[in-house]
Structure formats: structure tokens, C-alpha cells
Amino acid sequence: MIRVVLADDEAVVRVGVRAVLAATDDVEVVAEAGTGRAAVDLVLAHRPDVAVLDIRMPELDGLDAAxxxxxxxxxxxxxxxxxxADDAYISRALGEGTSGFVLKTGDPHEIIAGVRAAASGAAYLSPLVARRVVDHLSGHGPRLRAGERVDGLTDREREVLGLVGAGLSNAEIADRLHVVEGTVKVYVGNVLRHLGLRNRVQAAIVAYEAGLIPPTP
Incomplete structure (x- = not known):
């Protein structure tokens, strides 16, 4: 069971997200908070697998809480x-070690997919969020197009990058490619190093921009 702490200063949002997660058989919301500070306290008290945090909250915003x-x-x-409306927070969020972004107003299944990906150590970006993140980053000085950035990767590394972008964990990628998990870790490390990325969320952004996300089987 994936244990979740949920934090949002809008009670109606918490009710909606809790209802979405309650419809699954592998996710349990163990506590809720209306502020970032309370969220941190609840994480310490419950040690959940995932904290689902709104960005804009009183006392401590979601990124400071992260x-x-x-x-x-x-x-x-x-x-x-x-x-x-949260574009200004994107660059900061990428540096805080977050496991992904989900739209409040998006498909409810994206919240479930995001929680499951985060719990397994993977990254997840709602497709519309990924597009917005890419657009935001593209305005920060001259950058190589993602397609050109991945040209130096091997075919296998590009395949792994696409699966990272699809929100798969190392274990799931290993199963998909019929290799051992340790091999996947090496590929992921090589990809991050070659592309100059800090984490899987940034890798997912590049994968989206480069069109490497595979179709859902």
C-alpha cells in the first residue's frame, strides 16, 4: 500500500484528490494538511511514501516544504x-528534488500515475505540464533543441530516456527491456551525465521535448 500525506490550503481540492486516490486499491491518504509547515510535521509523524503538495500554501509553500x-x-x-499560473516556480521546483508535477485540473488518472511513479522512485509529468515546463525553460537563454541534445546518446540510452519520461521506475524499465535493474541504473546515470541533468524530472522534460515517450502498451 502506498501511503500518502496530502497538503493543499483549499479543502475542496483535498477532498477531490482524496476521492481520486481512494478509488484505487493501492493508495491510502494517511493524513491531510492545509499548510506547508503542517505537511512537513505530518511527514515526520507518518513517514509516508509520497507527499502530494500544493505549491502555494501559507506558512511554508510547497517547494519550501519539499x-x-x-x-x-x-x-x-x-x-x-x-x-x-505557477510558471515562476518551475525552475526552483526542479532543483528541490521533486518527483514530478500534476495538474489539479487535469485527468484524475494523472494524479494516480504520479503518486505511483513517485513511490517507485520514478518521475512523472502530466503531459500538459511537461509542455509548459519545456516552454518555460526554452526562454532561459540559448539552448540546443532536445533532438540535438540526445543525438549523442546510444539507441538504448534514448530508449531508456523515453521510459524515464513515461514515468517508469528502474525496475519497470528493466522488466520492459529484459535486462537487470543494475544495467538500467548505469544507463540512467550515463544519460543524466551526458545531458548535464540533475534528476529524473529534468530527464523526463528532455524526453518529452525530444519526442521519445513511447506509447502506452
Whole structure:
């Protein structure tokens, strides 16, 4: 069972997200908070697998809460709830070790997929969020197009990058490619190093921009 702490300052949003997650048989919301500070306290108390955090909250915003959760070494992954109005937070969020972004107003299945990906150590970006992130990053000085950036990768590394972008964990990628998990870790490390990326979320962004996301089987 994936244990989740949910934090949003809007009660109606918490009710909606809880209802979505309650419809699954492998996710349980163990606690809720209306502020970032309360979210951190609940993570310490419950040690959940995933913290689902709104960005804009009183006392401590979601990104500061994510940074605090990471600093405390709880092992809890963070999935960020966002809207298109949150563009200014994107670059900062990528540096806070978050496991992904999900739209509050998107397909409810994206929240479930995001929680499952975060719990398994993978990254997840709602497709519309990924597009917005790519558009946001493209305005930060001259950058090579993603297609050109991945040209130096091997075919297998590009395949692995696409699967990372699809939200698969290393174990799931290993199963898909019929290799051992250790081999996948090497591929992922090579991809991050070659592309100059810090984490799987950034890798997922490049995968989306390069058109490497495989169709859902």
C-alpha cells in the first residue's frame, strides 16, 4: 500500500484528490494538511511514501516544504500539484528534488500515475505540464533543441530516456527491456551525465521535448 500525506490550503481540492486516490486499491491518504509547515510535521509523524503538495500554501509553500522534507531525510517522495499560473516556480521546483508535477485540473488518472511513479522512485509529468515546463525553460537563454541534445546518446540510452519520461521506475524499465535493474541504473546515470541533468524530472522534460515517450502498451 502506498501511503500518502496530502497538503493543499483549499479543502475542496483535498477532498477531490482524496476521492481520486481512494478509488484505487493501492493508495491510502494517511493524513491531510492545509499548510506547508503542517505537511512537513505530518511527514515526520507518518513517514509516508509520497507527499502530494500544493505549491502555494501559507506558512511554508510547497517547494519550501519539499526542500525541508528532503533535508530531513525522511525518504518521502514529493509530487507537486500545480496550475499553469505557477510558471515562476518551475525552475526552483526542479532543483528541490521533486518527483514530478500534476495538474489539479487535469485527468484524475494523472494524479494516480504520479503518486505511483513517485513511490517507485520514478518521475512523472502530466503531459500538459511537461509542455509548459519545456516552454518555460526554452526562454532561459540559448539552448540546443532536445533532438540535438540526445543525438549523442546510444539507441538504448534514448530508449531508456523515453521510459524515464513515461514515468517508469528502474525496475519497470528493466522488466520492459529484459535486462537487470543494475544495467538500467548505469544507463540512467550515463544519460543524466551526458545531458548535464540533475534528476529524473529534468530527464523526463528532455524526453518529452525530444519526442521519445513511447506509447502506452
Amino acid at each position: 526542500a525541508e522534507i528532503r533535508r530531513l531525510g525522511t525518504g518521502t517522495a514529493v509530487l507537486v500539484l500545480t496550475t499553469f
